Amino acid sequence: MINTEAMAKPPEQSNQSVDPAILDQGLESYLGYVLRRAQMKVFQHLSTRLDTFELRPAQFTALMIIEQHPGLMQADLARALAIEPPQAVVLVNKLEQLGLAMRVRCKPDKRSYGLFLSKVGEVRLKELKALAAQSDRDSTAALDDQERAQLLHLLRKLYRDTQ
Amino acid sequence: MINTEAMAKPPEQSNQSVDPAILDQGLESYLGYVLRRAQMKVFQHLSTRLDTFELRPAQFTALMIIEQHPGLMQADLARALAIEPPQAVVLVNKLEQLGLAMRVRCKPDKRSYGLFLSKVGEVRLKELKALAAQSDRDSTAALDDQERAQLLHLLRKLYRDTQ
DNA sequence: TATTGTTATACTCTATAACTATA
DNA sequence: TATAGTTATAGAGTATAACAATA
Numbered sequence: 197m198i199n200t201e202a203m204a205k206p207p208e209q210s211n212q213s214v215d216p217a218i219l220d221q222g223l224e225s226y227l228g229y230v231l232r233r234a235q236m237k238v239f240q241h242l243s244t245r246l247d248t249f250e251l252r253p254a255q256f257t258a259l260m261i262i263e264q265h266p267g268l269m270q271a272d273l274a275r276a277l278a279i280e281p282p283q284a285v286v287l288v289n290k291l292e293q294l295g296l297a298m299r300v301r302c303k304p305d306k307r308s309y310g311l312f313l314s315k316v317g318e319v320r321l322k323e324l325k326a327l328a329a330q331s332d333r334d335s336t337a338a339l340d341d342q343e344r345a346q347l348l349h350l351l352r353k354l355y356r357d358t359q
Numbered sequence: 360m361i362n363t364e365a366m367a368k369p370p371e372q373s374n375q376s377v378d379p380a381i382l383d384q385g386l387e388s389y390l391g392y393v394l395r396r397a398q399m400k401v402f403q404h405l406s407t408r409l410d411t412f413e414l415r416p417a418q419f420t421a422l423m424i425i426e427q428h429p430g431l432m433q434a435d436l437a438r439a440l441a442i443e444p445p446q447a448v449v450l451v452n453k454l455e456q457l458g459l460a461m462r463v464r465c466k467p468d469k470r471s472y473g474l475f476l477s478k479v480g481e482v483r484l485k486e487l488k489a490l491a492a493q494s495d496r497d498s499t500a501a502l503d504d505q506e507r508a509q510l511l512h513l514l515r516k517l518y519r520d521t522q
Numbered sequence: 523t524a525t526t527g528t529t530a531t532a533c534t535c536t537a538t539a540a541c542t543a544t545a
Numbered sequence: 546t547a548t549a550g551t552t553a554t555a556g557a558g559t560a561t562a563a564c565a566a567t568a
Contacts, residue, residue, distance in 0.1 A: 219424055219427070219428065219435070219438075219439035220420075220423075220424065220439060221427055222423055222426075222427050223420060223423050223424070224515060225511070226491055226492070226495055227401060227495045227499055227507065227510065227511055227514075228401045228402060228404075228405050228416070228491065228494065228495055228498075229420065230511060230514040230515050230518060231394075231397060231398045231401050231402075231514055232398055232402060232416075233514075233518035234394060234398075234514040234517045234518040235394045235395055235397075235398035236441070236518075237517070237518050238390060238391045238394050238517075239391060239394075239395060241391075242391050253391070253395075257383075257386060257392065260383075260385055260386050261382055261383065261386070263385075264382070264384055264385050265382065269549075269550095270549070270550065271548085271549060271550080272382070275382075276382035276383060278399070279535095279536080280536070280537060280538085281549075281550070281551085282536090282537080282538090282550090282551070282552080282553095283535080283536070283537090284550090285550070285551060285552085305544080305545070305548090305549080306543080306544060306545085306549095307542095307543065307544045307545070307548070307549040307550070308544095308548090308549050308550075309549085309550080328389055328391065329389070331391065332389055332390045332391055335391075336390055336517055337520065338516050338517050338519070338520030339513065339516060339517060343513055343516070344390060346509070346513065347390065347510070347513045347514070347517070348388070348390055348393060350502065350506055350509065350510045350513070351390075351393040351394055351396075351397045351510070352387055352393050353501050353502060353506070354397045354400070354401075354499055354501050354502060354510070355393060355396040355397040355399075355400050356501070357500065357501030432526075432527095433526075433527065434525085434526065434527080442558095442559080443559070443560060443561085444526080444527070444528085445527090445528070445529080445530095445559090445560080445561090446558080446559070446560090447527090448527065448528060448529090468525090468526080468567075468568070469526095469566080469567060469568085470525065470526040470527070470566065470567045470568070471525090471526055471527075471567095472526085472527080
C-alpha cells in the first residue's frame, strides 16, 4: 500500500521571507509528524553511508535477518521485511550479485531455497553493523546516551504492539 | 533523493516455522530500525484514516502550513514539505480540485501565487486535526500519555537539530 | 541573468496478476 | 489445489531538465 525505502530530500535553506525553521508550527504536536521527520533524518543518514557498499537500508536489514536465521526461505524474509515476494527476488538477486549471500536448495521442499551469508557476507556484515551503529549515533547527536536509550525503549514498545 | 509518502505493507501473520515476531532480533538495537518500524505503523494508520477525504498525509501537512502561513508561495511550501517544486504543483492542484485551498495572484511579484485555505478548507482542516490527533493516539495505544509526551519531546529534539 | 511556476520525463519503490515447478 | 519463487506490468512517489512568464 505505502512504501518503505524512499525518502524526501531534506529541506534546503530558504532565502525567502518565510523562515522554514518555524513553518511547521502546529504540526510539531503530532507524533506522526515528528516521527516522520526524525525517521527521514536518520534513514537518510544511513542511506548515504551505505552508498559506499552499493547497499540500501533494506538490504542491510536482510543481511541481519539472514545472519540471525541462516537457511530461512525467501517468503519468510519477505514477511520480515514487510515486502512482497517479488521484491524479495530482486533484493536477494542483488545480495547474490554482491557476493554477500546465496540461495541454496537444501530443503525437503524443493520449491524453496535456504538463504545463507557467504564468508564475504559475514565479514562485510560485521563492518556494516559498526557503520550502522555509528550512523545512528551521528544522526541522533542531539541526544545523549540516556535519551537515546529512552527513545529506543519507547519506539520498541510502540511498534511491537500489534493490537 | 529519497521519498516521503510511500510505505510498505504491514507484515502479515506467518504460518511458517519461523516466527516473524522475533525475526528482527539484533536489529532492535538500532535506532534507525525501530524508528522506521514505528513510523511505518503510525504513518499507515493516519494514511488509512485520511482515505475517506481523498487526502494523503503530505496534503494534510500542506493544509496545516497554509493555515499557519496564509499567502505563502508554492516555493516556500515545497521547502517546508521537503519536496521539489514540481511535486508542489501536483499537490496544490489536488487541494484546489478538492476545493480546500486556492492560488491567488496577490503578490507584487507576478510570477508567484499566494496560497490560501478556502472556507471549506478551514472547516475541513478543523475536522482533520481532530482525526490526526485521534489517529496518533490510536496508533500509539501501547504508550500512556506521559510516554507519548516523552517520545514527542525526544523526537522533536532529534529532528530539529540541523548540525 | 535569475526566479516562479510548470511540463515532460525518467528512475525508484511498491503492488498485483499470472506463470513455473514443485507439493 | 495450494505454495515458493519468478516474471511482467502498472502505479505511486520522487528527481532532473527545460520551458514560459516575470523580475
